[in-house]
Amino acid sequence: xxxxxxxxxxxQSYAALLARVQVIAAYPITPQTTIVEKLAEFVANGRxxxxxxxxxxxxxxxxxVVSASALGAxxxxxxxxxxxxxxxxVLHWASGLRVPVVMGVVNRAxxxxxxxxxxxxxxxxxxxTGWIQFYxxxxxxxxxxxxxxxxxxxxPAVRLPAMVTEDAFYLSHTVEPVDVPSAETVDxxxxxxxxxxxxxxxxxxxxxxxxxxxxxxGFRRDVARAMERVLPTLAAVEEDYARRTGRDHGGPxxxxxxxxxxxxxLTMGTATTTARAVIDALRxxxxxxxxxxxxxFRPFPVEAVRALAASVDRIGVLDRSFTFGPTGAAAMEVRSxxxxxxxxxxxxDFVAGIxxxxxxxxxxxxxxxxxxxxxxxxxxxxxxxxxxxSADG
Amino acid sequence: xxxxTIPATELVxxxxxxxxxxxxxxxxxxxxxxxxxxxxxxxxxxxxxVIATPYPTTALGVALLDNPIESTGxxxxxxxxxxxxxxxxxxxxxxxxxxxxTADIGLQALSGMLERRTNAIYVMYDNEAxxxxxxxxxxxxxxGAWTTTTPVGGAGRGKPERKKDIMxxxxxxxxxxxxxLNPSFPEDFVRKAAKAREIAGxxxxxxxxxxxxxxxxxxxxxxxxxxxxxDTGVFPLYEVADGHLRLTRRLSSxxxxxEYLGRQGRYAHLTPEERARLQAEVRSxxxxxxxxxxxxxxxxxxxxxxxxxATKGDTVEAA
Numbered sequence: 001x002x003x004x005x006x007x008x009x010x011x012q013s014y015a016a017l018l019a020r021v022q023v024i025a026a027y028p029i030t031p032q033t034t035i036v037e038k039l040a041e042f043v044a045n046g047r048x049x050x051x052x053x054x055x056x057x058x059x060x061x062x063x064x065v066v067s068a069s070a071l072g073a074x075x076x077x078x079x080x081x082x083x084x085x086x087x088x089x090v091l092h093w094a095s096g097l098r099v100p101v102v103m104g105v106v107n108r109a110x111x112x113x114x115x116x117x118x119x120x121x122x123x124x125x126x127x128x129t130g131w132i133q134f135y136x137x138x139x140x141x142x143x144x145x146x147x148x149x150x151x152x153x154x155x156p157a158v159r160l161p162a163m164v165t166e167d168a169f170y171l172s173h174t175v176e177p178v179d180v181p182s183a184e185t186v187d188x189x190x191x192x193x194x195x196x197x198x199x200x201x202x203x204x205x206x207x208x209x210x211x212x213x214x215x216x217x218g219f220r221r222d223v224a225r226a227m228e229r230v231l232p233t234l235a236a237v238e239e240d241y242a243r244r245t246g247r248d249h250g251g252p253x254x255x256x257x258x259x260x261x262x263x264x265x266l267t268m269g270t271a272t273t274t275a276r277a278v279i280d281a282l283r284x285x286x287x288x289x290x291x292x293x294x295x296x297f298r299p300f301p302v303e304a305v306r307a308l309a310a311s312v313d314r315i316g317v318l319d320r321s322f323t324f325g326p327t328g329a330a331a332m333e334v335r336s337x338x339x340x341x342x343x344x345x346x347x348x349d350f351v352a353g354i355x356x357x358x359x360x361x362x363x364x365x366x367x368x369x370x371x372x373x374x375x376x377x378x379x380x381x382x383x384x385x386x387x388x389x390s391a392d393g
Numbered sequence: 394x395x396x397x398t399i400p401a402t403e404l405v406x407x408x409x410x411x412x413x414x415x416x417x418x419x420x421x422x423x424x425x426x427x428x429x430x431x432x433x434x435x436x437x438x439x440x441x442x443v444i445a446t447p448y449p450t451t452a453l454g455v456a457l458l459d460n461p462i463e464s465t466g467x468x469x470x471x472x473x474x475x476x477x478x479x480x481x482x483x484x485x486x487x488x489x490x491x492x493x494x495t496a497d498i499g500l501q502a503l504s505g506m507l508e509r510r511t512n513a514i515y516v517m518y519d520n521e522a523x524x525x526x527x528x529x530x531x532x533x534x535x536x537g538a539w540t541t542t543t544p545v546g547g548a549g550r551g552k553p554e555r556k557k558d559i560m561x562x563x564x565x566x567x568x569x570x571x572x573x574l575n576p577s578f579p580e581d582f583v584r585k586a587a588k589a590r591e592i593a594g595x596x597x598x599x600x601x602x603x604x605x606x607x608x609x610x611x612x613x614x615x616x617x618x619x620x621x622x623x624d625t626g627v628f629p630l631y632e633v634a635d636g637h638l639r640l641t642r643r644l645s646s647x648x649x650x651x652e653y654l655g656r657q658g659r660y661a662h663l664t665p666e667e668r669a670r671l672q673a674e675v676r677s678x679x680x681x682x683x684x685x686x687x688x689x690x691x692x693x694x695x696x697x698x699x700x701x702x703a704t705k706g707d708t709v710e711a712a
Contacts, residue, residue, distance in 0.1 A: 022478035025472065051474035056505030060467030063460060063502070065469030067435060069456055073478050089461050198458050201433050201476070201484045208459025209448040 001245070002180050005213030008171030011139040011178055012104040012164070013038035015146030017048050018186040019102075021076040023068040025053045025061035028308060030116050031172040032080040032106045039076070058083035062090040062103070068101035070207055072195030074150065078104035080168065082111060084122045088129065094128025094161040095223055097207060099198070100153035101161040107135075107320075108168040109355045116355015118167040120268060121321035124297075124329045130223050132162035132230055133298040135268045139178050139328060141249055141295075142166050144241065147181075147190055151237045154193055157229045157316065167320075168356065172272040181245050189244050213328060227299045234296070252296035253304035257283060263314040263371045268294045268330060271318055271352070271359045278364040289368055302337040309338050314346045316371040318364075320353045327379045348376035357383055399583050400426045409452035411444040414612025416602035416619065417518045418444060419576035421489070424516060424600070425455060427586025432485045433476075435460050435468040437499065439491035440525045441518075459536050466492045466502030469513040472699040477512075478511040485590050486513040492533035493523045496559045507566035507595045514589050514596045517523075517559060528607045532557035536625075536674070537667055539609070539659040551662065557672070560599055564633060564691050569594035572632035575601040577619030581630060581641055593633075601628045609658025621653040626679035633691055 006014065012035045016024070020095070026036035042048035051068075054387065055061045058079050065075035079087060094101050109119035123133060134149060136142045139239055140162060149162040166172055181189075199207045211219065231252055242248035256276055258264050262339035267275050272293045282289050292300075292308055292315075315338075319328025325334065331349035338344055352368045363382050370376055404425035411418035417440050425432060435546050436442065440458065446452045460468040465488040473486045488506075490499055495517040503515060509549040522540050530540040535556045539545050543552040563571055570592045573584045579697045582600075589596045603619055605612040622628040623642055627650065630642040650672045652662040662672070 018609075023474045025471070051478045053470055053474055054509055055467060055470070056501060056508070059464060060470075060502050060505055063464035063467035064471030064474065067458060067460065067468040068475035068478070071433075071472060071475035071479065071481070073475035090464065093461060193477070199433065199458055201456055201481055202431050203456055204446070204451060204454045206445065206451040206453070206457040206459070208457075209445075209451075210442060210459075211448045215448050 001182055001185070003177050004138060004180050005175050006178050007173055007175050008036065008049055008136070008139045008142045008166040009034040009106065009173070010038055011142040012146060013042065013168070014180055015143045016076040018181065018183065019074060019147060019150050019190055020192065021048070021050050022073040022239050023051045023065060023075045025055050025064045025075070025077040026186035027058050027079070027083065029058070029059045029083040031108060031168045032078050032083070032104070034172070035078040035104055037154070058086045059090060062087040062094065062101070064365065065101050065354055066090060066094050066097065066099050070097060070102050070199045072193065072198065073292045074193045076103070078106070080106040081122045084126060085110065088126065091126055091129035091131055091161070096219065098159040098226070099161060100150070100159055100193070102149045102153055103161070103163045104146065105163045105165040106168050106172045107165050112135070115355045116168060118170055118270070119321055119354045119356065120175050121162065121323055121354070122147045123165050124321045124323050125296055126163070130160060130227070131298060132296070134162065134164045134296055135294065136164060136166045136171065137270060137272045138291060138350050139171055140247070142171060143178055143180065144245070144247055144249060147186060148234070148237050148241055150190055152233050154231060155233050156196070158226050158233050160223070160226050160230065164179050165269070179245070179247070181221060185244050189241060229294070230299050231301060249295065251304070251354040252301035253308065254293050254295065255308065256291040256293070258290035258292065258308065258312065260288055261312055262288045263316065263368065264290045264308065264312045265291055265318060265367060265371070266292045266294055266330065266334065267318045268297070268320060271320060271364070274359055274361055274365050275318070278361050278368070281361070282365070287368065287372065297330070300333045300355065305334055305337040306341055309341050309345045312345055314348065314371050314376060316367055316376070317347065317349045318359070318367065319349060319351050320359070322351045331379070341357065346376055349379045350382050351379065352382035400579050402426065404430060404453045404454035406454060408446065409444050410446050411440070412606060412612065414615040415444070416576060416604055416607040416615055417441060417520060419615070420518045420574070420600045420602050423576055423579055423582045424586050425453070427583040428485050428487060428514070428590050429590055430455060431483050432487050433472055434458065434487050434489050435465055435472060435493040436489045437465045438462040438525065439494050440520070441489065443525065462494045462611060463498040464502050465494060465499050465671070466504070466506030466515065469515065470509065470511040472507050473511050473513050488513065490517055491525070492517060492519040492521060493531040496532045496557045500562070504566065507563065507568055507597070512593050512595070512597050514598060516598045516600055518600045518602040519555070520602040520607060522604070522607055524604050524607045533559065535661055537660060539662065545662040550667070551659070563597045566595070567636065568597050570632070570634050571597040571599070573599045573601070573628065573630050575619050575623050575628060575630060577616045578623065578630060578642065596621045607659070609661070610656055614656060618656050619651070619658065621648065624648045625650045625653045626675045627653055629679060629682050631682060631686065636691070637689045638682070638685040638691045640682065647676065647679060
């Protein structure tokens with residue numbers, strides 16, 4: 001193991017290197033670009049023996065790795081925002097063909113207006129495509145989760161594509177120390193992909209095809225069942241990873257100071273770190289507050305959310321996107337998971353940090369004030385106004 | 394006794410779902426005779442999606458991957474990358490797409506595949522409209538042709554625009570090999586497919602593929618109509634290897650275009666004046682091909698086509 005100070009984007013690239021990916025497709029988009037740049041360096045200087053495909057669009061980027069994966073190659077690509085939206089059609093193909101493609105996504109706002117700031121709307125808009133979705137809090141978590149994602153995606157019980165996301169700039173372009181496991185450690189954890197007979201040259205067979213309704217519903221149900229096996233597989237894979245590296249990121253919904261909490265805030269991505277500090281401060285003042293980090297959005301960890309709800313009265317959800325439902329997307333999932341819960345906690349949604357707006361400690365403090373107040377609203381947009389100009393700035 | 398040059402092996406199986414007289418079905422049959430059983434096909438939404446028959450059956454004796462309509466070029470780049478990464482021996486990677494999936498919605502992925510010099514064969518089977526969806530005009534539909542979206546009647550005179558010059562677009566990318574193929578000339582067809590297989594680098598085959606229901610003719614006339622297409626100069630047969638164009642069916646004179654147009658209901662509305670305009674168009678296209686054949690390089694209206702030979706260094710694969 002070595003410790004390297006690196007960005008979240010480099011963590012993606014190092015993970016792909018350690019996973020010994022065989023086919024990479026690259027198309028630039030801010031703020032993803034440095035991921036594929038670093039991979040181009042690894043390939044050029046001989047550290048990574050991969051086919052590096054320079055494609056002409058994100059649609060082709062995903063298509064080329066899907067097709068490569070169908071023949072048994074371990075593949076990697078990465079994108080952001082508009083690029084992910086362009087891939088939407090092929091995202092469905094990836095899950096339907098059951099190819100274990102792993103992709104890095106740097107969460108960035110969707111145009112118009114143009115914005116390169118952090119926002120989860122790009123990946124939230126892909127929640128219905130049959131992909132496993134991980135949201136990372138730190139650069140370390142990015143690296144570890146990409147490696148775990150390959151194991152899960154390639155597991156015979158799963159065979160689904162996975163995306164590992166990181167917040168634009170907060171992770172993608174911010175450096176922090178990352179423990180990089182040795183090649184030996186990763187090779188033992190993640191051996192070469194066992195090539196299964198999906199598409200074999202010389203063997204007459206068809207992958208994709210078309211069907212009548214009876215077969216079609218069966219294929220969709222198969223994907224749904226595979227999705228149900230993701231969280232048990234994640235538990236086993238994380239345990240193995242922890243045994244080898246000493247790091248465990250705590251499953252799909254790790255919690256912080258929730259044991260005796262009355263009110264818990266559920267976060268995704270980098271807002272978690274800020275929220276943790278706010279919770280420590282509020283605890284000092286006597287508030288019984290806690291935190292739950294939604295690390296896996298697909299499959300949605302319904303059981304973990306129900307277990308959390310059994311001991312708390314109020315759940316705040318921080319949605320770093322708004323996709324024009326009645327509330328933010330995470331809040332809708334939480335509400336759906338808790339409809340049959342008894343007792344059923346109150347759920348209050350906070351939309352914050354979209355388009356790269358900072359989620360400050362003050363903003364999270366306000367969320368808790370609303371959440372602990374007499375009538376927590378169903379939905380609150382935090383920080384609609386521009387911040388007050390400070391004296392020094 | 395005549396020596397047959399066409400392999401007897403059939404890789405299109407009985408029971409496929411094509412219409413009687415289907416040009417694309419013949420095209421696939423001849424193509425795979427030239428390419429062999431180690432072919433991996435990637436195919437977008439097109440007539441052949443249906444012809445190949447539904448899950449769990451397949452009408453093809455080769456491995457087949459379906460892909461979305463616009464991404465065939467990218468798909469074969471990915472397949473080739475995997476074949477190379479996994480060192481799978483003796484694989485011919487082929488994209489097989491219709492004219493809409495190639496010249497319209499798939500043009501970007503085709504251009505990308507040619508530009509990054511993917512070692513694969515891209516086949517466009519050209520039935521000159523969106524036939525699988527029921528005869529809507531494509532960029533490859535010829536001028537004057539009736540389709541359901543270029544109706545005839547009132548002001549409608551069939552497709553007002555000219556056919557997109559896909560070979561011109563492809564040749565501007567300087568592929569190692571490009572050719573036009575017509576199932577009505579099976580020896581030439583299979584020879585070109587087999588030749589393409591033995592060359593490494595980006596290759597493109599433009600396949601003429603008559604469609605009885607779409608072109609409005611009786612299904613037993615496919616071969617005859619195909620022969621007329623070439624012999625009237627509508628679909629000349631040639632190949633371009635390393636930037637050198639060579640006619641593979643030389644004609645002392647062109648048959649009048651009326652012999653071709655008159656056999657198809659899609660052209661039945663054309664006036665003598667409209668036919669004369671199409672005849673002039675075909676003649677000038679044929680004369681251009683003759684000039685290029687004589688000079689040995691594709692010229693055409695774009696100077697880039699005459700000044701660029703194919704990139705050297707694309708090696709010929711050992712047979």
